Amino acid sequence: MSVRLQRLKEKVYLIVHPTRYSSNTYLVEGNEKEILIVDPGLPDIFPDILSFLSGYKVYVIHTHFHYDHIAATPVFKNTLEKVKILHHVKGVEALKNADAELTLSTLFGDIIQPIKVDLPVDEGVLELESLKLDILHTPGHTEDSICIVFEDVVFTGDLIFSDGNIGRTDLPTGSDYALYLSLDKISNLGKRIIAPGHGRPGFFDFKRVKELIML
Numbered sequence: 001m002s003v004r005l006q007r008l009k010e011k012v013y014l015i016v017h018p019t020r021y022s023s024n025t026y027l028v029e030g031n032e033k034e035i036l037i038v039d040p041g042l043p044d045i046f047p048d049i050l051s052f053l054s055g056y057k058v059y060v061i062h063t064h065f066h067y068d069h070i071a072a073t074p075v076f077k078n079t080l081e082k083v084k085i086l087h088h089v090k091g092v093e094a095l096k097n098a099d100a101e102l103t104l105s106t107l108f109g110d111i112i113q114p115i116k117v118d119l120p121v122d123e124g125v126l127e128l129e130s131l132k133l134d135i136l137h138t139p140g141h142t143e144d145s146i147c148i149v150f151e152d153v154v155f156t157g158d159l160i161f162s163d164g165n166i167g168r169t170d171l172p173t174g175s176d177y178a179l180y181l182s183l184d185k186i187s188n189l190g191k192r193i194i195a196p197g198h199g200r201p202g203f204f205d206f207k208r209v210k211e212l213i214m215l
Contacts, residue, residue, distance in 0.1 A: 005052075008193055008201055012153055019044045021108070023069040023158075023197045028150055031130040032057075038148060038155045039063055039197060040072035050079060059128050061086040061121070063157025063197055064145040065094050066171075067105045067112060074113040084118040086126075088137060091144030092117045102142075102172050121146070138186065140179025141167035147186060153193045154186070154206070161196040162204055166212060183213045 004016040011029040022041035029035050035056040058080055062070050065087070076083050087095060094102040095115040105112040123137040123146075134149035141158045145167075148155040158167035159182055166183065169176050187209040194204035 008153065008195065009151075012150070012193075012195075014195070014201055015041075015045060015049070017041055017044055021068055022071075023066075024195070024199075024201075025072075026155060026195055027052075028131060028153075030128070034059065034129040034131065036061060036128060036131055036133075036150075037076070038195070039069040039157070040076060041069060043072040043075045045072070046075055046079075053080065056082075057129070058083040059086060059131075060084070061148065062088075062091070063148065063155060063159075064088075064142040065091040065099075065103050066142065066158070067103050067108045067110065069157070069197060070095070070103065070115065071105075071108075071110070071112065073115050077115070085115060086119045086121050087115075087117045088135075088144040088146050089120040089122050090137075090139070091142070092120050094144070104171065136182075136185060138182035139173075140169055140175055140177075140182045142171070143173035143175075143178075145182070147182075149189070149192075153195055154189060154204075155195045156186075156197065158197045159183070159186070160194070160209065160212075161199045162194050162202045163199065164208060164212065180213055183209045187213070 006014040013027045015025040025041045026038040098114040126133045136147040189206040195201045
C-alpha cells in the first residue's frame with residue numbers, strides 16, 4: 001500500500017497524509033479484530049487505507065468537529081460495512097446538521113456531509129471490544145474537544161502539540177478560560193507519548209503544561 005504508516009508503539013500507528021492541510025490520523029489495533037481510527041482527517045488516503053482495514057470492525061472517533069479532522073468520516077461510513085462513529089456529546093448536533101460554521105467546512109472550500117454519530121461519548125472510561133480508553137473532555141479549542149488516553153499514549157487533538165504550543169481559541173465555540181481549565185486537567189498525566197492533531201508525535205512530560213498555564 002502507498003499510504004505511509006509510522007509505528008508509535010505496538011499496535012499504535014500514525015498515518016502520514018499526502019495533504020498537509022489534514023490533521024494527523026492514528027490507528028489503534030485491538031486484540032479482537034477491531035481497530036480505532038482517531039481523526040480520519042481528509043479523504044486523501046483512500047483507497048489505500050481500505051485494504052489495511054479489511055476484516056476489521058472499525059470504530060472512528062474525533063477529537064473535535066473541525067473539517068480537517070472529520071472530512072473522511074462519511075467516506076468510511078459509506079464504504080465500510082462494520083464501522084461505528086463516536087463523538088463527544090457536545091458536537092453530535094453539529095455533525096448531524098453538517099454545520100458549516102462550526103465544522104469550518106466552508107473555510108476549506110467544501111461542504112461536509114451530515115454525519116450520524118452511533119455512539120455519543122462523554123468523560124470517563126470507554127471500552128470497545130478489547131480496547132480500553134479514557135476520555136477526557138477538554139474544551140477550549142472547541143466546546144466538544146476531547147483527549148483520548150490509550151495506555152501511555154495521549155491523543156490531544158488541537159489542545160496541545162508536542163512542541164508545547166497550544167491550540168487557538170478564536171474560532172467558533174473557542175474559549176481561553178475553558179482551554180486553561182483543560183490544560184490544568186491534563187497536567188497530571190505525567191510522561192507519555194503525545195499524539196497531537198498536527199505536528200510530530202513524541203515523548204512529552206505533561207507536567208510542563210503547568211508552566212504554560214502560569215504564563
